[in-house]
Amino acid sequence: MARLNLLEETRFEKLPTTIYPDQREASVKVAQRIANLIKKKQQQNQLAVLGLATGATPIGVYAELVRMHREEDLSFENVITFNLDEYYPMQPNAAQSYVTFMNENLFDHIDIKKENVHIPDGTLPLDEIHEYCLDYERKIEEVGGLDLQILGIGRTGHIGFNEPGSAPNSGTRLVTLDDLTRRDASRDFGGKENVPRKAITMGIGTIFKAREIILMAWSGKKAPIIKKAVEGEMSSEVPATYLQLSDNVEFVLDMDAASELTRFNTPWLVKDCVWDDALIKKAVIWLSNTVNKPILKLTDEDYNNHGMAQLATEKGPAYNINIDIFNKLQRTITGWPGGKPGADDTRRPERAEPAQKRVVIFSPHPDDDVISMGGTFIRLVDQGHNVHVAYQTSGNTAVWDDDVLRYMEFAIDFNSSLGQDTDRLESIYSNMRLFMEDKQPNQLDPKEIRDVKAFIRKSEAISGARYAGLSDDHIHFMALPFYETGKTVKNPVTEVDVQLTMELLQKIKPHQVFAAGDFADPHGTHIVCFRIVEEALRRLLKTEEWAQDCWLWMYRGAWHEFETHEIEMAVPLSPQEVERKRFAIFKHQSQKDRPVFPGDDEREFWVRAEERTRETAQNYDKLGLADYEAMEAFVRWRF
Structure with a gap:
């Protein structure tokens, strides 16, 4: 029964999604999975081939891997890494370079062999990039392909720097960055005008070849694009939706990043709910906006037709629910943000006394x-x-x-x-x-x-x-x-x-x-x-x-x-x-x-x-x- 309930709750989700209370716990779990893969390969006297990402999202994962290296003797001597992308043009010693990022957050603190580290080269002449990208793909294939690829997601839905319009079979290549991506990076570069317009990135097709893919996302800023990637239709406008085609992918989220998924944002559409005051208020406002009616005009039929029959049955009729929520909203409105002196403040947002706060x-x-x-x-x-x-x-x-x-x-x-x-x-x-x-x-x-x-x-x-x-x-x-x-x-x-x-x-x-x-x-x-x-x-x-x-x-x-x-x-x-x-x-x-x-x-x-x-x-x-x-x-x- 528990499994059936979970399937019902997640029926809008088109790929596996694991949600943790916060990004720290999620980062530790992902790091443990990486460590387990490395140890398993060591036991088999094999190389562990990792596809790595940059940006704020994987920092906690890298910090935990560094801790395991220092405190638990986790060795990276059998690890080969391939990074997803790099800005172009970009000097490797620049503060914004992904070479700098990876060194500061991971490579300088572990025992990985330098010759086993691969990051796209942002210093190449333009006419050499095509052949370089083909060689990048060949190197991945020569070591047996990626065992595990970790990803973040941009607010355009990009994975790596595969921006909207990218093809699902695309390979490593030079791309033009979306304006939103450049705006998001502007603080790192001291203004959008300083952000490179291009980047070298692994393609979606390259990512797909990994035997395991973990996409991570933290914070409410990522919630809208996560909903599109997990529940939306596949589209080149949101490249991450192509991951729905993979049998080897898992999204790992914190609660904030998952907050707009149907099972959390509008749970009454997928399961019976425990109707507390906060959920009733949220649901009634949602219903009012969905059917485009003022709250006091909502009917039992509106409730029944939009997944809220349980609420109408348990707390109804609709008229009573409508009146209650309307009054609660009315009481939030006040022209006295410091409290109204001498007034009955039982149902006001702020206290009447002291009159001068x-x-x-x-x-x-x-x-x-x-x-x-x-x-x-x-x-x-x-x-x-x-x-x-x-x-x-x-x-x-x-x-x-x-x-x-x-x-x-x-x-x-x-x-x-x-x-x-x-x-x-x-x-x-x-x-x-x-x-x-x-x-x-x-x-x-x-x-x-x-x-x-x-x-x-x-x-x-x-x-x-x-x-x-x-x-x-x-x-x-x-x-x-x-x-x-x-x-x-x-x-x-x-x-x-x-x-x-x-x-x-x-x-x-x-x-x-x-x-x-x-x-x-x-x-x-x-x-x-x-x-x-x-x-x-x-x-x-x-x-x-x-x-x-x-x-x-x-x-x-x-x-x-x-x-x-x-x-x-x-x-x-x-x-x-x-x-x-x-x-x-x-x-x-x-x-x-x-x-x-x-x-x-x-x-x-x-x-x-x-x-x-x-x-x-x-x-x-x-x-x-x-x-x-x-x-x-x-x-x-x-x-």
Whole structure:
């Protein structure tokens, strides 16, 4: 019976899929499978031939293999490796080279023979690449073919660098990279314009010949493409769907990457459910959007025809369910994000008392506060709350070099107009220009340049916070040490980051904390900053009485928005409030028009913010609730 139930749950899935609670556990399991293959081949006095991938996905696997080598004497002397791909052109010693990546994450730490390592050569002349690719294929065949190929997946659905349009029988070759792929790589190269337009990649046909294929994916960012690859129709538009043709493939996912698969996202379509309040809310909103009806117009027939007959039977009739969910959604809407003084707060998102709350808004970068919750920020100030904003990082990697020169030129002219000696400034300025003329992609800036970039972001943040109504003594710049490397790759979080956050919280003793819960941030800064706040509050809950009454609210908006069923507080904005929020965002001039790291969304930040909040309001309207100009959404974090 258990096997039949599993088949029913996975009937939308067209290939085997194994799901682990998190990427660490999944990475360890994949590493163990690789290790077992190596040991089995050693016992048989044979070579283990591995196809390897690069990128963030396999890093945990490689780390576990290195640990096994050091602590469990796992030897790689009988291992031959073939990497999937390499940018073209690319020098092997470049920071972005996959040669560098593999050496830093695996090869430099194990006993593999250098002559057994094969990575496509990004330095070849164009006229030699075709023959080189044929030879790459021959070398794989000469050692008996790939025993195991590990893969990641790009958001275009590429495997290796087999972009949309690739043929299922394609071999190793030179390809042109998709624009989305180049945008995703832009942070590693200091901007999309520096990302190579081409790459050498194993073909899909080459990958198919492996005796075992494991495709790994972590995080919610990969969930949409995983759903297409696992449940969608085979198409050259999503090359990973061709893996459905293989009998030797397995997808290994964490829960976030699997979250949009039917069995998790809409489980009522595949099995009987335990209908708790959260699942009922999600299902009813889904049904309303599916049949394009307001919630209060849904019928028993709608429930029965869309896999929700069990819900209607157990909790119905439909009318009662509709009323309950409509009321719950209605209660999330409030014009009083700090709580409405003197009101019955039994069914309101926030407490009525104290009427004037102490509030801390944590902003990972110096503009996330106004981009993501600028309307609520301004309203909290207008309604008399004691609001503080804390900028967790300087954001100094996200400023254009020419802005630095412009500010330096201003400083020189200003000091000169006051009759001040400008020799020192002019010398620094001259050195900056010389550095920038020969600067390589993602090269570490000298301290003077990093400082000016931080000053630019700081002055913009102050201007935005002042516009929102804050006095200077309520604006805090934390410069958390994990970020201040000057590099796109940051240091690990340390105790100092947590202690600095605890000290600020102890000083203010807030009733409300707002923190960025936008974990799709491609830089990874948001989730790091959130975890620091979470850990600080978790510790303070054990020792500080005020912390027992402190609520932590998550906001989003810079990169994506909460789903409607997740929202616990929705703050409506009038057209005038939307305009005020826009002007607060405009204070961040270095991020306007063309930010250094736009991610995969080419819209300006203020445009993203307005369109996302408008979409949230439209979603509520479609469900039959009031029609507002815009809404900022929040979810409460419970420890």
